[in-house]
Structures are given as structure tokens and as C-alpha cells.
Amino acid sequence: MKLNKIISTATALxxxxxxxxxxxxxxxxxxxxxxxxxxxYVAPGKYDEFYNxxxxxxxxQMSIYGLPSGRLFRIIPVFxxxxxxxxxxxxxxxxxxxxSHGFIPWDDLHHIAxxxxxxxxxxxxxxxxxxNTPRVGRIDMKTFRTVxxxxxxxxxxxxxxxxxxxxxxxxxxxxxxxxxxxxNKDVPISSYKKNFTxxxxxxxxxxxxxxxxxxxxxxxxxxxxxxxxxxKGPSHGWFFFSCYNTEQAHTLLEVNxxxxxxxxxxxxxxxxxxxxxxxxxGKKVSNLKYAHNSLxxxxxxxxxxMLNEVLQLDIAELKDLAYFIPCPKSPHGCDTDxxxxxxxxxxxxxxxxxxxSFAKIQKAIADKTFDGDYSxxxxxxxxxxxxxxxxxxxxxxLHTEFDGNGNAYTSFFVSSEIVKWExxxxxxxxxxxxxxxxxxxxxxxxxxxxxxxxxxxxxxxxTKDRYLPTGxxxxxxxxxxxxxxxxxxLLLDFPTVGEPHYGEAIPASMIMPNTxxxxxxxxxxxxxxxxxxxxxxxxxxxxxxxxxxxxxxxxLTPDNIEGVKLGDEVYFHVTNLEQDWDVPHGFAIKxxxxxxxxxxxxxxxxLKWKPQEVGVFPFYCTDFCSALHQEMQGYIRVSGASSNVxxxxxxxxxxxxxxxx
Amino acid sequence: xxxxxxxxxIAVMLFNCSPDKPKTQEEYPENNEVQSEPVPAxxxxxxxxxxxxxxxxxxxxxxxQDRVKRGNAIYEMKCSACHKLNTDRLVGPGWNGIxxxxxxxxxxxxxxxxxxxxxKDAEAQKLLELCLTRMPxxxxxxxxxxxxxxxxxxxxxxx
Numbered sequence: 001m002k003l004n005k006i007i008s009t010a011t012a013l014x015x016x017x018x019x020x021x022x023x024x025x026x027x028x029x030x031x032x033x034x035x036x037x038x039x040x041y042v043a044p045g046k047y048d049e050f051y052n053x054x055x056x057x058x059x060x061q062m063s064i065y066g067l068p069s070g071r072l073f074r075i076i077p078v079f080x081x082x083x084x085x086x087x088x089x090x091x092x093x094x095x096x097x098x099x100s101h102g103f104i105p106w107d108d109l110h111h112i113a114x115x116x117x118x119x120x121x122x123x124x125x126x127x128x129x130x131x132n133t134p135r136v137g138r139i140d141m142k143t144f145r146t147v148x149x150x151x152x153x154x155x156x157x158x159x160x161x162x163x164x165x166x167x168x169x170x171x172x173x174x175x176x177x178x179x180x181x182x183x184n185k186d187v188p189i190s191s192y193k194k195n196f197t198x199x200x201x202x203x204x205x206x207x208x209x210x211x212x213x214x215x216x217x218x219x220x221x222x223x224x225x226x227x228x229x230x231x232k233g234p235s236h237g238w239f240f241f242s243c244y245n246t247e248q249a250h251t252l253l254e255v256n257x258x259x260x261x262x263x264x265x266x267x268x269x270x271x272x273x274x275x276x277x278x279x280x281x282g283k284k285v286s287n288l289k290y291a292h293n294s295l296x297x298x299x300x301x302x303x304x305x306m307l308n309e310v311l312q313l314d315i316a317e318l319k320d321l322a323y324f325i326p327c328p329k330s331p332h333g334c335d336t337d338x339x340x341x342x343x344x345x346x347x348x349x350x351x352x353x354x355x356x357s358f359a360k361i362q363k364a365i366a367d368k369t370f371d372g373d374y375s376x377x378x379x380x381x382x383x384x385x386x387x388x389x390x391x392x393x394x395x396x397x398l399h400t401e402f403d404g405n406g407n408a409y410t411s412f413f414v415s416s417e418i419v420k421w422e423x424x425x426x427x428x429x430x431x432x433x434x435x436x437x438x439x440x441x442x443x444x445x446x447x448x449x450x451x452x453x454x455x456x457x458x459x460x461x462x463t464k465d466r467y468l469p470t471g472x473x474x475x476x477x478x479x480x481x482x483x484x485x486x487x488x489x490l491l492l493d494f495p496t497v498g499e500p501h502y503g504e505a506i507p508a509s510m511i512m513p514n515t516x517x518x519x520x521x522x523x524x525x526x527x528x529x530x531x532x533x534x535x536x537x538x539x540x541x542x543x544x545x546x547x548x549x550x551x552x553x554x555x556l557t558p559d560n561i562e563g564v565k566l567g568d569e570v571y572f573h574v575t576n577l578e579q580d581w582d583v584p585h586g587f588a589i590k591x592x593x594x595x596x597x598x599x600x601x602x603x604x605x606x607l608k609w610k611p612q613e614v615g616v617f618p619f620y621c622t623d624f625c626s627a628l629h630q631e632m633q634g635y636i637r638v639s640g641a642s643s644n645v646x647x648x649x650x651x652x653x654x655x656x657x658x659x660x661x
Numbered sequence: 662x663x664x665x666x667x668x669x670x671i672a673v674m675l676f677n678c679s680p681d682k683p684k685t686q687e688e689y690p691e692n693n694e695v696q697s698e699p700v701p702a703x704x705x706x707x708x709x710x711x712x713x714x715x716x717x718x719x720x721x722x723x724x725x726q727d728r729v730k731r732g733n734a735i736y737e738m739k740c741s742a743c744h745k746l747n748t749d750r751l752v753g754p755g756w757n758g759i760x761x762x763x764x765x766x767x768x769x770x771x772x773x774x775x776x777x778x779x780x781k782d783a784e785a786q787k788l789l790e791l792c793l794t795r796m797p798x799x800x801x802x803x804x805x806x807x808x809x810x811x812x813x814x815x816x817x818x819x820x
Contacts, residue, residue, distance in 0.1 A: 521738055534741060535737075552797070557742065652751070
């Protein structure tokens with residue numbers, strides 16, 4: 001009996017082992033050492049240690065994950081409409097997506113910059129860039145909502161954005177595409193070298209309320225800006241941008257923009273630029289058109305204003321403002337270390353990784369150790385700026401972040417790995433594979449003066465065989481590695497929504513205590529709020545019908561509306577009377593060609609509805625709110641255009657049927 | 662016999678695997694910020710006063726008219742969607758006669774500490790069984806609840 005049991009157990013184990021090995025995916029294996037599961041397990045009811053605020057790439061949204069679990073908590077719509085909660089469809093939010101080109105429902109969100117004070121995270125705002133129709137967005141970390149979007153004039157392809165200075169003085173926006181500017185934009189594409197100009201906008205951030213404004217714009221030669229980082233500590237006051245296409249190609253850039261051995265890092269002295277602006281050297285350009293959209297948090301309504309002026313400085317005309325530093329082949333990442341002394345430039349086609357020294361750059365400028373100029377801007381001699389090169393680090397270096405112990409972590413796209421190296425000695429310490437083709441990476445607090453360390457997160461471009469397949473389009477993904485020990489250790493794969501270009505991680509303790517739970521109904525200043533059922537009503541203004549509606553568990557008031565006619569535009573202004581956390585109500589009406597509303601406790605949201613036919617249309621609450629949620633519903637009657645049905649509304653009113661019917 | 666034992670075994674396993682009872686808000690103190698300092702049940706032995714930080718209320722005659730006015734406004738904004746002023750039940754019970762049925766402390770604790778009351782107070786639980794919709798936490802402060810109480814007294818005919 002006992003022997004039998006042992007044999008059968010052994011057989012079972014053998015079968016399991018065979019099964020297990022035959023199920024293994026093909027390709028490189030993740031070597032997760034024991035204990036990985038424990039390190040990422042967040043027990044039910046417990047919280048993650050970090051928020052990971054990640055760009056959604058082509059979904060135009062920002063997503064919020066927990067670390068170390070990799071669980072997705074929230075998707076924040078920023079540059080794309082989001083029918084799930086009515087963003088871009090509700091009357092309140094529509095203006096947020098307004099631009100000089102009209103309403104734009106989509107964009108490509110690439111990078112995140114969390115606000116900083118004294119070079120450390122302060123947990124107030126998250127900034128992000130729209131890569132396609134150039135804009136910068138600001139998210140309030142109390143409400144996790146998009147509260148401001150600023151369009152950028154004279155810009156095309158806002159890729160080198162929204163990197164931030166150490167006291168959030170400026171968020172930067174550099175153009176990926178140079179384009180013709182000024183009066184005559186109708187020029188041959190082949191006249192690139194003559195007519196195309198790049199710009200870098202410095203957007204000031206109001207320290208009190210975060211409001212963004214273009215402080216000034218730098219005019220640059222017609223090249224492509226890729227990424228950037230602000231200086232910090234000793235290099236505070238400077239910004240560093242990676243540049244490519246210094247060949248100034250306008251076609252087949254894959255080949256034509258990869259000819260030169262070296263492209264450039266552009267070092268900009270923005271404190272000097274501030275001085276020039278103070279001296280009145282800024283040129284006012286005033287025939288522009290760009291949108292500035294902001295959410296009034298008292299009314300919950302976004303408004304859009306059209307602006308037309310910026311101040312410009314030409315970096316080739318003004319002295320001591322900007323310098324080029326040669327950098328091997330098409331640099332991507334351009335990252336300052338926590339001390340602010342070292343700038344790591346990742347030439348994505350290069351075999352070495354140059355590290356520049358801020359002190360040496362300053363000395364070279366003082367000594368004029370230049371190697372000619374490029375379009376009138378001095379080029380600092382490569383060797384004069386160089387701290388040293390990391391030799392044979394890997395293939396295709398893209399982006400570098402840092403821990404608090406003097407180490408750097410660089411992603412290598414072509415060789416699919418993360419390489420850990422020591423900044424001062426330039427010695428490679430460790431390397432781990434990623435699955436596959438890592439783009440950016442992120443260390444919690446990595447871009448700040450005081451990284452929290454602990455993990456590095458890889459944002460990958462390809463997942464191939466890592467997840468259950470879902471047809472031609474596969475999951476995008478991130479991977480979490482422990483960096484606590486000498487050896488990096490892969491802990492977790494987690495799928496992401498959209499394409500995760502870049503993310504920042506911040507301790508939960510800096511965000512969680514400030515989270516807003518409700519909107520106080522007493523403070524709701526929406527013009528159409530019904531702050532109590534007594535104030536519900538239906539009003540006609542010409543062909544507009546305004547319904548002042550309330551929602552509370554579990555009824556809508558009014559829930560019977562008559563007297564609407566074909567040709568009318570009905571505005572449902574729904575106020576959620578709840579004052580408890582996590583009790584949103586939804587609102588949907590049949591045949592709405594917009595979306596639904598999700599109304600948070602204490603706020604008012606408006607859905608515009610234009611009935612197309614006569615009949616009785618149902619509406620209901622879409623967010624399960626109580627045991628009687630399914631009963632939370634009502635009707636609106638739509639009559640013919642010439643009908644005499646009076647405008648009436650009620651809840652809970654039952655009239656006797658007329659006799660004889 | 663064997664079958665029964667196996668069945669029992671599975672039943673035990675199922676029982677063991679069932680998730681823990683959902684925790685009440687009280688066991689998650691960090692979730693309690695919107696509430697006004699809930700007091701553990703053990704500290705309040707008088708069942709008629711309910712559970713919460715309101716231990717005694719002084720009622721004055723004549724009514725304090727300022728409070729009545731504020732209480733009425735709060736009623737309209739936060740309470741009237743579910744409570745009528747007569748004896749009819751809408752979502753919750755009508756308010757007519759409430760100050761005769763309940764002690765003032767119970768009313769104020771119910772308004773300001775509703776989640777704990779619905780989980781622990783026998784009278785509140787009877788109401789939940791009757792109405793089937795949990796009374797929402799409407800983020801009413803102690804001072805506001807006192808004003809609402811004064812409005813209730815007026816509604817019950819006090820001068």
C-alpha cells in the first residue's frame with residue numbers, strides 16, 4: 001500500500017514534470033529564482049508600496065499600476081476620449097480636447113514627469129505629452145483627473161517632453177519634427193535645410209495651482225529632438241536634449257539620418273534664457289493660435305481659451321545660451337544622475353555609452369574648447385566634455401535611470417537587456433535579459449535627486465511568447481526586477497494597456513493620504529447642479545431642454561419627463577447627491593450618440609441628447625450602486641415637432657388612468 | 662459510508678476555502694476618515710443612544726431657529742431624496758415622529774456614523790432589514806447633524 005502510493009506519487013510528479021516542460025514557451029527563459037512570488041505578492045486587502053504612473057502610448061491615456069504587484073488600478077483619459085466615463089463626450093469635459101485644429105479625440109501619450117520640489121517628488125501633479133498634435137497635459141494626483149491641457153504652437157511631434165526641472169519651474173517641450181514656421185509655410189519639403197526650424201518651449205508651472213503657461217520658446221536649427229532631462233544640484237539651470245537627424249534629412253531618415261558618426265546633445269542654459277527674457281530680448285510672435293484648456297474644480301467644467309502670442313529667443317543669435325556636445329549616433333536617452341554632475345547619453349546605434357561631466361562642460365565653455373559650430377551654435381570638443389565611456393555595454397542603449405547608490409541602469413533595445421553599471425568607475429556590474437526589446441526603464445524616484453531604488457521596471461516593445469496569444473495583436477508588457485542585491489532579479493511580468501513608453505514610480509505614502517474621496521456637495525458650483533431633490537426641474541429655453549436631475553441610491557429625480565419634441569436638444573445635468581466614497585452613479589439613455597456619464601459623489605455631469613424619433617426612451621444608472629440598482633431607471637417621452645404635450649416631470653407620482661381606456 | 666466521508670471531506674474543504682467574511686469599516690481605520698471618530702461599541706453600553714461619538718445632547722426649548730434653518734437646508738440637500746417629512750417610507754423611513762421614537766444621541770450617531778451603526782446597532786439593523794438599502798454616509802459633520810436634529814424636532818411639532 002505504502003509502496004504503491006510512493007510509486008503513484010512519483011509517477012504523478014513525473015507526468016507533471018513532463019507536462020510542465022512541454023508547456024514551456026519557446027525562446028529565452030526567464031530565470032526567476034525562488035522567492036520571486038513572495039516579493040511581488042500583495043495579500044488581499046493590503047496595499048502596494050508604489051504607484052507606477054505609466055504612459056499609454058497610442059491609447060492617449062495614462063495608467064496607474066501598483067508595485068510590486070503590477071496590478072492595474074485606473075486608466076486616466078488625457079488626450080483621448082473615454083466613453084467609459086464620458087471624458088470627451090460630457091459637456092463638462094469636451095473643451096479639454098479642444099485645439100487650434102478643433103476638437104481632437106485621440107493622441108499618442110509618451111512620457112510622464114512627476115512634479116518635484118528640491119529635486120524630489122512632491123506628489124502633486126503628473127505631466128504628460130501628446131506626441132502627435134503637440135500638447136502637454138497635467139493630472140492632479142488628488143483626483144487622478146486631467147485638469148489642464150496646453151497646446152504648443154510652432155511645434156510638430158512633441159516627443160522631447162514633458163521633462164521637468166527640480167522645483168517644477170518648467171516643463172519642457174522640444175519638437176521631434178522641425179517644420180516651416182512663420183508667414184510662409186507653403187514651401188517644398190526639399191527645402192528643409194533652408195526653411196525648417198525646431199523649437200523648444202519652456203512651460204512655466206505655477207507653484208500654487210500648477211497652471212501652465214509658455215514662458216518662452218527657443219528657436220533651434222532644423223533637427224529632431226528626442227528626449228531630455230533637466231540638470232539638478234550643480235547643473236540646475238540647465239537642460240540637456242538628445243538630438244538626431246543633424247544630417248537634416250527629410251526623407252528615408254532610417255538611412256539618411258544615420259550617416260554621421262556623431263549627433264549631438266544640446267545643452268541649454270535656461271537661467272541665461274530667463275535673463276534674456278528679463279532684458280526684453282524675447283521676440284514677441286503674435287499671429288499664432290493655440291488652445292489652453294483647464295478644468296475649474298469648483299464647477300467641474302473645463303473651458304478652452306485660444307491664445308496667440310509667445311516670446312521667442314533664437315539660440316543661434318544669443319550668446320552663452322546653448323552648446324552642442326557631440327554624441328555617438330542618434331542618441332535617445334539623455335539622463336542626468338542624482339548628483340547632477342553626470343549626463344548619460346545613449347546613442348541607440350552606438351557601441352559605447354558616453355558619460356559627460358557637467359563640471360567639464362563648464363570648463364570647456366570657459367576655456368572655449370570648441371570644435372567649430374553647427375548652425376552658429378558652438379560645438380564643445382567631445383573629449384573636453386567627456387567623463388568617460390562605458391565600453392561594450394550592450395547593443396542599442398536607449399535610456400538610463402539611477403539608484404541612490406551611485407549605480408546606473410541602462411536599457412538596451414537591440415540586445416534586450418538591462419545593464420547595471422557604476423557611474424563613477426564606468427564599470428559594468430551586472431546584466432539581465434528582458435522579454436523582449438526593452439524601451440524605457442524606470443527606477444522609483446530614478447529621475448530625482450533621491451531615488452528610492454528597490455526595483456527597476458522594464459517597459460518592453462515586444463512580448464511575443466510571454467502571454468497567452470490573442471490573435472495578431474498581443475499584450476504589451478512591463479517587467480519588474482529587484483535591484484536590492486548585487487544581482488538584478490526578475491520578479492514579475494505584467495501586461496499593460498496601450499504601449500507603455502515610460503513611467504515613473506512614487507511611494508504610495510506620498511499620494512494615498514491626499515486622495516480625494518468625494519466632491520463636497522456644498523461646494524458644487526456647477527450652474528446646473530440640483531443640490532437636493534427640491535431643486536430638480538426641467539426647463540425649456542427655445543429648443544434646448546435642460547433637465548436638472550439628481551441621483552442617489554437608488555432613484556433618479558425626475559424619472560418621468562414629457563413634453564420633449566423632435567428637434568429639441570436635451571441636456572441631462574445629473575448631480576450625484578451621494579457623499580460617501582466609491583458611490584458613483586452612471587447615466588445612460590437609449591440612442592445617445594455620445595457615451596454615458598459616470599458621476600462621482602457630489603458632482604454634476606451633463607450629457608447632451610438629441611432625439612431622432614418619436615417615442616418613449618428609457619434611461620438608467622449604469623454603475624451598480626445598491627440592491628435596488630436595477631430599479632434605478634426612468635422614461636422620457638418624445639413627441640412630434642408640432643405636438644402640444646406640456647413639459648412635465650415627476651418622480652414617484654402615479655396618476656389614475658383616464659376612464660374608458 | 663466511504664462516499665459520505667468523501668462528501669463531508671469536500672464540504673469541509675469548501676468551507677475552509679471560502680473567503681473570510683468581509684471586514685467592516687471599523688477594522689480598516691484608514692478608511693474611516695470621512696467618519697467622525699467612531700467609538701468602539703464597548704464604550705457605549707446604552708443601546709438607546711446608538712454607537713458613535715455623540716454621547717449626550719442638550720435640547721433647548723424654545724427651538725434654536727438658526728439651527729432649524731440650517732437643518733432644513735441640509736435636509737433638502739442630503740436627506741430629502743430618501744426621507745419624507747410625513748410618516749411615509751420612501752427609500753428610508755419618513756421623519757414624522759422620529760424624535761419621539763429615538764433618542765437624540767441615536768439620531769445623531771446614525772447620521773454621522775452610519776456604517777458602524779448599520780453593522781453593530783440592533784435598531785439600525787432592523788431598519789436595514791426593512792428598507793434593504795444601506796443608508797449612505799452623507800458626510801454630515803456632528804454640528805450639521807445637530808442642526809438636522811433641531812429641524813426634526815420642529816417637524817415633530819415642537820416650538
